[in-house]
Amino acid sequence: MEKNAKIYVAGHRGMVGSAIVRELNKQGYFNIITRTHQELDLINQNDVNNFFNKEKPEYVFLAAAKVGGIEANKNALADFMYDNIVLEMNVIHSTWQNGCKKLLFLGSSCIYPRLAPQPMKESCLLTSSLEKTNEAYALAKISGLKYCEFLNTQYGTDYISVMPTNLYGKNDNYHPTNSHVLPALIRKFHEAKEQNLPYVTCWGDGSPLREFLYVDDLAELCVFLMNNYSGNETVNAGTGKEISIKDLAELVKSIVGYTGEIHWDTSKPNGTPRKLLDVSKAKKLGWTYKTELIDGIKYAYQDFLNNPIRIER
Numbered sequence: 001m002e003k004n005a006k007i008y009v010a011g012h013r014g015m016v017g018s019a020i021v022r023e024l025n026k027q028g029y030f031n032i033i034t035r036t037h038q039e040l041d042l043i044n045q046n047d048v049n050n051f052f053n054k055e056k057p058e059y060v061f062l063a064a065a066k067v068g069g070i071e072a073n074k075n076a077l078a079d080f081m082y083d084n085i086v087l088e089m090n091v092i093h094s095t096w097q098n099g100c101k102k103l104l105f106l107g108s109s110c111i112y113p114r115l116a117p118q119p120m121k122e123s124c125l126l127t128s129s130l131e132k133t134n135e136a137y138a139l140a141k142i143s144g145l146k147y148c149e150f151l152n153t154q155y156g157t158d159y160i161s162v163m164p165t166n167l168y169g170k171n172d173n174y175h176p177t178n179s180h181v182l183p184a185l186i187r188k189f190h191e192a193k194e195q196n197l198p199y200v201t202c203w204g205d206g207s208p209l210r211e212f213l214y215v216d217d218l219a220e221l222c223v224f225l226m227n228n229y230s231g232n233e234t235v236n237a238g239t240g241k242e243i244s245i246k247d248l249a250e251l252v253k254s255i256v257g258y259t260g261e262i263h264w265d266t267s268k269p270n271g272t273p274r275k276l277l278d279v280s281k282a283k284k285l286g287w288t289y290k291t292e293l294i295d296g297i298k299y300a301y302q303d304f305l306n307n308p309i310r311i312e313r
Helices: 015-026 045-055 070-075 077-097 132-155 181-195 215-228 245-256 280-285 293-306 308-312
Strands: 007-010 059-062 102-106 159-164 166-168 199-203 212-214 235-237 261-265
Touching: 007 015, 015 166, 015 215, 045 077, 059 077, 059 215, 077 102, 077 132, 077 159, 102 132, 102 215, 132 159, 159 215, 166 181, 166 215, 166 293, 181 199, 181 245, 181 293, 199 245, 212 215, 212 293, 215 235, 215 280, 235 280, 245 261, 245 293
Parallel strands: 007 059, 059 102, 102 159, 159 235, 166 212, 199 261
Antiparallel strands: none
16 A cells, blocks of 8 residues: 555444554554544445545455444344445445455454364355354355455455454443453453452353454554455464463453452353464464453553443443
């Protein structure tokens, strides 16, 4: 990307989008176009078409999405599928119609098969069935990724995708039912500490293994790929390290400073047993993560304390 290139970051107020904007600014890119949801509804095809026709961005980072944890996904399957598919198709299609130079699509590691061989290589996509609790979201993300691939094949576009593992960090969502596991734990333990509760109840049995990537590390990879990678196959973004939910809960408990007990509600779903990405492709391209989990959680907790408005989102 040229330093004066016109860059559109869709979803710039979300955790990933805001990190991409920070990284672009850090690297000297300042001609960045953004729109809030109130200013531009990405689910409205006419509005998206009019925006692209007027602004003519040269590069597009598609970080906008309807996201949530197990409970949110399970209770709104149709909404998660419709909103994400329509949003993705509108932005990607308008990018192509208006001759943009390049697009980067943000996927999610949840699109890989539920019981994929570990660690998961990019090539395992669509080789077996998905995790049922987030099947709708996964199908939507697969559709966006495949549409990019098919445009590349049919029309010679340069659209790429990156597949991040579980993300956390600045500007995360700490909603009590719509957040992912790490921000949910931060909120749980913080409120338990504030209210002097004797115990905190966590979902499942704590056995699932998860990988976590600090969002600023992902943003660095996104800008790196926009400048250095072209190809139909996605690129995994992760650390190559995993931790059990039980150990994660203990780590968050320690960082927050909560001294009570942890109880596990085994009537609640665990989700996918294990999700570890094979990040050898990104390493070969020249990228590796920088932020260790313990440090990242400390940064995230500080952001939580500094930005109470994020809690009620």
